[in-house]
Structure formats: C-alpha cells, structure tokens
Amino acid sequence: xxxxxxxxxxxxxxxxxxxxxxxxxxxxxxxxxxxxxxxxxxxxxxxxxxxxxxxxxxxxxxxxxxxxxxxxxxxxxxxxxxxxxxxxxxx
Amino acid sequence: xxxxxxxxxxxxxxxxxxxxxxxxxxxxxxxxxxxxxxxxxxxxxxxxxxxxxxxxxxxxxxxxxxxxxxxxxxxxxxxxxxxxxxxxxxxxxxxxxxxxxxxxxxxxxxxxxxxxxxxxxxxxxxxxxxxxxxxxxxxxxxxxxxxxxxxxxxxxxxxxxxxxxxxxxxxxxxxxxxxxxxxxxxxxxxxxxxxxxxxxxxxxxxxxxxxxxxxxxxxxxxxxxxxxxxxxxxxxxxxxxxxxxxxxxxxxxxxxxxxxxxxxxxxxxxxxxxxxxxxxxxxxxxxxxxxxxxxxxxxxxxxxxxxxxxxxxxxxxxxxxxxxxxxxxxxxxxxxxxxxxxxxxxxxxxxxxxxxxxxxxxxxxxxxxxxxxxxxxxxxxxxxxxxxxxxxxxxxxxxxxxxxxxxxxxxxxxxxxxxxxxxxxxxxxxxxxxxxxxxxxxxxxxxxxxxxxxxxxxxxxxxxxxxxxxxxxxxxxxxxxx
Numbered sequence: 120x121x122x123x124x125x126x127x128x129x130x131x132x133x134x135x136x137x138x139x140x141x142x143x144x145x146x147x148x149x150x151x152x153x154x155x156x157x158x159x160x161x162x163x164x165x166x167x168x169x170x171x172x173x174x175x176x177x178x179x180x181x182x183x184x185x186x187x188x189x190x191x192x193x194x195x196x197x198x199x200x201x202x203x204x205x206x207x208x209x210x
Numbered sequence: 211x212x213x214x215x216x217x218x219x220x221x222x223x224x225x226x227x228x229x230x231x232x233x234x235x236x237x238x239x240x241x242x243x244x245x246x247x248x249x250x251x252x253x254x255x256x257x258x259x260x261x262x263x264x265x266x267x268x269x270x271x272x273x274x275x276x277x278x279x280x281x282x283x284x285x286x287x288x289x290x291x292x293x294x295x296x297x298x299x300x301x302x303x304x305x306x307x308x309x310x311x312x313x314x315x316x317x318x319x320x321x322x323x324x325x326x327x328x329x330x331x332x333x334x335x336x337x338x339x340x341x342x343x344x345x346x347x348x349x350x351x352x353x354x355x356x357x358x359x360x361x362x363x364x365x366x367x368x369x370x371x372x373x374x375x376x377x378x379x380x381x382x383x384x385x386x387x388x389x390x391x392x393x394x395x396x397x398x399x400x401x402x403x404x405x406x407x408x409x410x411x412x413x414x415x416x417x418x419x420x421x422x423x424x425x426x427x428x429x430x431x432x433x434x435x436x437x438x439x440x441x442x443x444x445x446x447x448x449x450x451x452x453x454x455x456x457x458x459x460x461x462x463x464x465x466x467x468x469x470x471x472x473x474x475x476x477x478x479x480x481x482x483x484x485x486x487x488x489x490x491x492x493x494x495x496x497x498x499x500x501x502x503x504x505x506x507x508x509x510x511x512x513x514x515x516x517x518x519x520x521x522x523x524x525x526x527x528x529x530x531x532x533x534x535x536x537x538x539x540x541x542x543x544x545x546x547x548x549x550x551x552x553x554x555x556x557x558x559x560x561x562x563x564x565x566x567x568x569x570x571x572x573x574x575x576x577x578x579x580x581x582x583x584x585x586x587x588x589x590x591x592x593x594x595x596x597x598x599x600x601x602x603x604x605x606x607x608x609x610x611x612x613x614x615x616x617x618x619x620x621x622x623x624x625x626x627x628x629x630x631x632x633x634x635x636x637x638x639x640x641x642x643x644x645x646x647x648x649x650x651x652x653x654x655x656x657x658x659x660x661x662x663x664x665x666x667x668x669x670x671x672x673x674x675x676x677x678x679x680x681x682x683x684x685x686x687x688x689x690x691x692x
Contacts (some may be wrong), residue, residue, distance in 0.1 A: 138302050149449075154440075171677065173291060174290060185535045189486050189487055
C-alpha cells in the first residue's frame with residue numbers, strides 16, 4: 120500500500136478518537152453537572168458551571184487539542200504522484 | 211420596518227465589494243489546469259486560512275445566524291449546548307477524508323465528489339443516482355436559503371420581498387458565474403471574516419446592554435430556571451435527542467458534497483493542517499457566540515414571538531446603526547456563501563458528471579465553458595423563480611436535504627476511501643436504503659426512539675453498504691484505486 124495511505128488511515132482514526140473524546144467531555148459536564156437542581160448550581164464567570172465546562176472550556180480545550188494533534192501527530196506528505204525513485208527509497 | 215439608510219449603506223457596500231472581488235478573481239482565474247478544474251475547483255490551490263474559512267462559510271448558513279439563535283432565545287442554554295455539537299465539523303471532516311481523498315482526487319483528476327465515486331465504483335448507476343440525489347436535495351436547500359436571503363434584505367431595508375429577492379439573486383449570480391469556484395472561495399473567506407467579527411461585536415454589545423453575564427443569567431433563572439439547564443425551557447431536550455445532533459450537524463457533515471469538494475481543493479498537507487486548527491476555532495466561536503447571544507437577547511429584548519426576528523431586532527437595538535449594518539451583513543454573508551457553493555455543485559454535477567460523462571464525452575473546451583456558464587445561470591434563474599412563491603414540495607424537500615445527503619453519501623465516501631472490499635453494489639444499496647428509509651421514517655416515525663430522524667437511516671445505510679458489498683463481492687473486481 121502507498122505509505123501515504125497508511126498515514127492517512129492513522130490520521131482518520133486520530134480525528135475520530137478526538138471526536139469521541141470531544142463528545143464525552145461535552146456530555147459528561149453538561150449532564151453530569153447540569154442535572155442537579157438549579158438551586159445547587161455553581162457559577163463560573165457568571166455562567167452555570169455545567170455550561171462553562173461543557174461549552175466554553177470544551178471549545179477552548181478542543182481547539183487547543185486539535186492544534187496539538189495536528190502539530191505533533193499529523194505528518195506532511197506530498198500529494199502529487201511520487202517519482203519511481205522516491206517510491207523505491209520509501210520501500 | 212422603514213428604509214433605514216444607515217443600515218442599508220454598509221450592506222450595499224458589502225454587496226459591491228463582493229461583486230468587485232468576483233470580477234477581479236474572474237480575470238485571475240485563467241490558470242494552467244484547464245477550465246473545468248479552475249472553474250469548479252479553483253485549481254487545487256487553496257491555502258490553510260482560505261480553506262478553513264470557505265468550509266466554515268459554506269457550512270454556516272442562515273440557521274447559524276438567524277434560525278438557531280432564534281430557537282436559543284426560546285429554549286435557553288440547552289440549545290447552545292446542542293449547537294456546540296458542530297465544533298467537531300471543524301476538524302473531523304478534514305481528518306477523516308484527509309490526505310487520502312486529496313491524493314486520490316489528484317490521481318484521477320477529480321473535480322467533484324461524483325468524479326471520485328465514479329472512479330472508485332466504476333458504475334454508471336452509482337453516478338446517475340448520486341447526481342440525481344445531489345441535484346434534488348441541493349436544489350431545494352438552495353431555494354430555501356434563497357428565500358432566507360430575500361427575507362433578510364427585506365427586513366433590513368424595507369424594500370418589498372420581490373425586489374429584495376431580485377437584488378439577492380442578481381448579486382449571487384454575477385459573481386458565481388463570473389468567477390467560478392475561485393471567486394466563491396475568496397468571497398467565502400471575506401464572508402467568514404465578516405461572520406467572525408459580526409459574532410464578536412453582537413455578543414459584546416448584548417452582554418453590555420444586559421449589564422454583564424451574571425445579571426443576565428440571574429434574570430433568566432428568575433424568569434424560568436429551565437432556561438439555564440441543559441434540558442430546554444419546556445424540558446423537551448433529552449440527552450439522547452441532543453446527542454443525536456452530533457450525527458446530523460457534526461460528524462455526518464462528511465457526507466455533504468459541498469463540504470467534501472473542499473476537502474480535495476487544497477494546496478498541500480500543510481494547508482490542510484492549518485485549516486483544521488483555524489476552522490475548529492472559528493466554527494466553535496461562531497456557534498457558541500451566536501447561540502449564546504440568542505439566549506442573552508431574552509433578557510435584553512423580552513417578548514419577541516417570531517424567532518427569526520430576534521437577531522435583526524437585537525442588532526438594531528444594542529448596536530449603533532452603522533455597526534448594525536455591518537453585523538447584519540454576517541447572516542447575509544452566511545446565506546450567500548452557502549448558496550454560491552451549492553449552485554456551483556449542482557451545475558458541476560449536471561455539466562461534468564452527467565453531460566460530459568454520458569452525453570458528450572468529446573465536448574470541446576469552449577463548448578464546456580459556454581455550457582457551464584449557461585447551466586449555472588439557468589439554475590440560478592430557476593431557483594429565483596422557485597423562491598418567489600416557494601411550492602410546498604420544496605419546503606418539504608429542504609427539511610431533509612441535509613440528512614438526506616448525509617444518509618446517501620457518508621458510507622460510499624468514507625468506506626469507499628478506507629474499505630477495499632466496498633463496491634458498487636454496496637454503494638448503490640447504501641444510497642437507496644439511506645434516502646428511502648430517511649423519507650419513510652420522516653413520514654411515519656419521525657424522531658424514532660427519541661433520536662433525530664437521521665440516526666436510523668445512517669445506520670441502515672451502513673448495514674446496506676456492508677451487506678451489499680459482501681453479497682455481490684464476486685461481481686466486482688477489487689478497486690485499483692486504494
């Protein structure tokens with residue numbers, strides 16, 4: 120298989136993994152903290168804590184995680200067809 | 211609302227700017243890669259910033275700026291929570307379609323999503339079914355956006371709906387026809403910036419007008435405590451229902467042709483990496499900011515009954531007039547950028563996928579060029595006519611164009627890329643099962659098991675893809691592409 124396809128497959132799984140994490144974070148804070156009676160809510164920057172963590176912090180955190188993932192785990196590959204020699208070298 | 215020149219002038223300035231950009235890029239659009247590649251794809255030269263913003267602008271439509279915040283106004287923070295399912299679109303689509311899609315698209319010289327399906331499945335029926343599904347669903351989606359664009363101009367300027375619609379259609383068509391994909395992505399980028407700045411300005415204006423976030427939240431909880439829970443004002447947003455939107459407006463977006471085509475148009479892998487970072491941030495910011503503004507608006511401007519009027523009225527109330535004009539350009543930008551990309555997709559699937567593939571493969575470049583312009587113009591005029599007095603069928607089709615396209619294409623695209631044994635029989639059954647089960651469920655059992663209607667058809671089309679592929683494996687040789 121073209122080595123670039125292996126990289127691509129790996130990155131597709133990484134993206135899927137991050138999406139799963141993103142969902143878990145979003146769900147756990149929203150319904151974990153948000154299911155309490157409103158009287159017991161705590162507030163951060165004026166917003167209910169469940170909302171702050173799930174939506175505001177989650178947004179910032181996952182934007183940052185995307186940055187980390189792309190910078191450290193994603194590889195740059197050429198898109199045009201590699202010359203035969205390069206193919207040999209890669210093998 | 212009477213004509214309000216301090217709002218209209220910035221709006222017109224915005225339209226003229228878009229017009230000039232379209233004309234300018236049209237002249238620049240004489241690349242080396244031939245007319246088709248250039249007109250429909252911009253010649254695969256998108257950098258990271260432009261790629262990110264064109265994806266955000268294509269994806270963010272009237273609903274992100276007008277409809278969504280209007281619902282948030284009535285539902286409270288629970289709807290903001292739901293809208294944040296869209297954060298994942300910023301990175302998921304590009305990560306999953308990723309480099310493989312870009313590499314294969316280059317190898318087979320693909321310009322549209324259907325080019326890819328054609329090369330991958332080598333089946334006339336897959337191509338025709340896909341082209342039909344794209345034309346029908348996207349045409350109705352465009353018409354609905356078109357209506358939205360006309361209504362927006364009508365409500366800001368005070369001109370009649372017919373005139374507003376004409377202004378809107380004229381400006382969209384001019385630059386789409388003149389500039390093709392490249393003009394569209396450049397204007398998309400400008401519109402993305404307008405959308406971002408507009409969100410920032412109106413959110414800040416609303417918080418100031420409401421005397422700070424703690425005061426606003428406190429007043430909301432006094433009015434109805436449910437407004438600040440994740441469950442919605444009337445307690446109708448169950449966790450399962452809200453979660454199912456991750457499929458409809460989150461990861462399912464991979465299957466939308468107007469998004470997928472962007473995932474083959476970037477310059478190199480660096481551009482893709484940058485686009486993921488920028489796109490995630492921008493889409494998250496716009497969704498969070500706009501929907502939160504909608505909720506806060508409830509305190510600043512209580513008593514609005516029509517959800518769609520919340521944002522226009524709010525902008526006029528909390529901002530100086532000239533600034534309101536610029537902020538109101540944001541939803542217009544969102545509508546226009548969605549419409550122009552869809553227009554291009556529909557005309558490309560007619561000209562390229564059907565006409566050149568099956569009717570006249572040896573058409574000359576000049577002929578194709580003339581045809582592309584006239585088909586784009588003809589579709590534009592048709593949409594304009596449909597939008598003047600939208601027929602019921604159109605409204606009905608638009609309601610599930612998003613889910614319908616996702617149910618059709620998500621598996622033929624994603625599994626087509628990564629599963630070697632997927633084949634034409636699988637793709638055909640997947641498209642058919644996806645669309646038909648979506649229509650049937652929508653009619654007879656909407657929101658099955660408390661989830662959005664799109665969930666089951668997506669699962670069924672997955673099963674259909676796998677079963678179809680395995681069952682008829684002997685009929686199809688393994689694709690050389692992968």
